[in-house]
Amino acid sequence: MEVRNCKLCGRMFNYLGGPSICPICKESAEKKFNQVKEYIRENPRASISQISEENEVSIQQLQQWVREERLEFSKDSPVALTCEKCGESIRTGRFCEKCKNNMASEISSAFKKPEAAVETPKKALHDSDKMRFKR
Ligand SMILES: [Zn+2]
Ligand SMILES: [Zn+2]
Incomplete structure (x- = not known):
């Protein structure tokens, strides 16, 4: 078991992967997130700095949630x-739908290349279905 210091509060905790943040800080970040989400729903015209000020959340944190497509x-x-x-x-994330699709098809075509679509048409179909479903 790996023990680390939380990078937010300095508390020691059992590290399970991901960012070095203890369960307590993680939980309070989760509460903040829900608060912000609610705030945006009620104040759809609020600017980033307004959201940051009224919810006492850093702009960096807000941008991180946006990049993760949570906000x-x-x-x-x-x-x-x-x-x-x-x-x-x-509206969210880092890329538009079009670029996301392009990237997904680039990845899947690079992935499929060696097999030249002769042996396993079923599997290839399944993979692209999964990808379509994901977004
Ligand atoms: Zn902590
Ligand atoms: Zn784009």
Whole structure:
């Protein structure tokens, strides 16, 4: 068992993978997240700095949640997110749907190449279905 110090509060805890954050801080971050999510739902026009101030959450933390696609902004929101690839405006995450699809098909075509779609058409079909389902 690996023991680490929490990078937020310094408490020792049993490390189970992921960021070095203890269960207590993780739980309070989770509460914050729900609070922010609720806030955005009730205040769809709030800006990032407003959300940060009113919920006492750092802008970095908000941006991290957005990158993880846990927070989504409404169409009315002044929060401007852009796709990191093509600059298209998006509501959450790092890339627009189009770029995500392109990346997914690049990955799956690179993955499928050696087998040349002769032996296992069923499996290939299954994989692309799974990917479509995921987003
Ligand atoms: Zn902690
Ligand atoms: Zn894009």
